[in-house]
Amino acid sequence: MTSPPAARIHLMTTFFLVTCGALGGACFGLLLGGRVAAVVAAGAAGPGAGTGAFLSRRQVMAFFQPGIVPVDGYAEGIADAVLVDIATYQAAAFPLPPGGLTEEERDARRTPAYRVAAVDGLPSAVRVSAVDALNAVDQGRDTDHAQAAIDALFLTVYEHRRIR
Template sequence: MAALTFPRALVVVTSGIVFLIAGLLGALLDGWEGALAAGLPASFAAALGSVIVRRRATAAYDDAREEAMERGYAEGIAQYVHVAIANYEAAVFPLSGPDGVIPEERTARRTSAYKIASFDGVPTQVRKAAATALAALDDADLACATDAMKALASAVHQHVTHDRRLRPGR
């Protein structure tokens, strides 16, 4: 059995609903013969109409899906940058003391944070805040790093929760 894609679902649901409504009206007026006589031609007409307008309906669906995917990727990558830099911060300022993290682990977390912060999809405001946080962590200045991490968290939050207005007709 073929997968139920959006265009197929549009045809099946539209023709099914029209058949049900026309069949019920036909059954009320003339019994089961009336239900078939009213339901079958109406559902065929609905299926034909769905096929004709399918391109327009799927284009709107594809546009909305693409927009949601882009927005979701940017939000996810912004949060991923924040987590990676927080991991690097934990290696720079370990809670267990100055000897809590070996230099190789600190270098590995630093490299990972820099790689993740340089991804193409990172939003601009998050990229700038990440660069500031990474510079502060490289200097190992606790006060400056704390402020930079707060600014990074704020930039990620602003990016994720920014006002998204729907396009007209949506």
């Protein structure tokens, strides 16, 4: 169910885009080839803009639906980056062959994990879970505790996603 104001806004925007496309095409065609080119360019640009607006109607109407929160792709991407960086740091802190990594290599994986966990756009629930996971990995004694913290971070990132 689309709201009447949303449909009216989309209709007015479509009319504006088609008009601007036709006028822009006419001006461009007039500059390049004269009156015939102006008519052809206006005839192509106007319906082209209208077709684009018609094809995007469903997405525009979904944006105006009440109760639907737009997805924040930036926050979701940062949350995924936190998960990847902390999992990489965990793999460096608990290598499969004991002694497989040097301290410099561990620090090289630790620094990005802390940096991405401190990014401003990160949701607070993911940030808290990331801090718990980083603390568990930093302790470096119990692999089960660190894995449980990483699993909790994974679930927090998954729950944060709007579309599943």
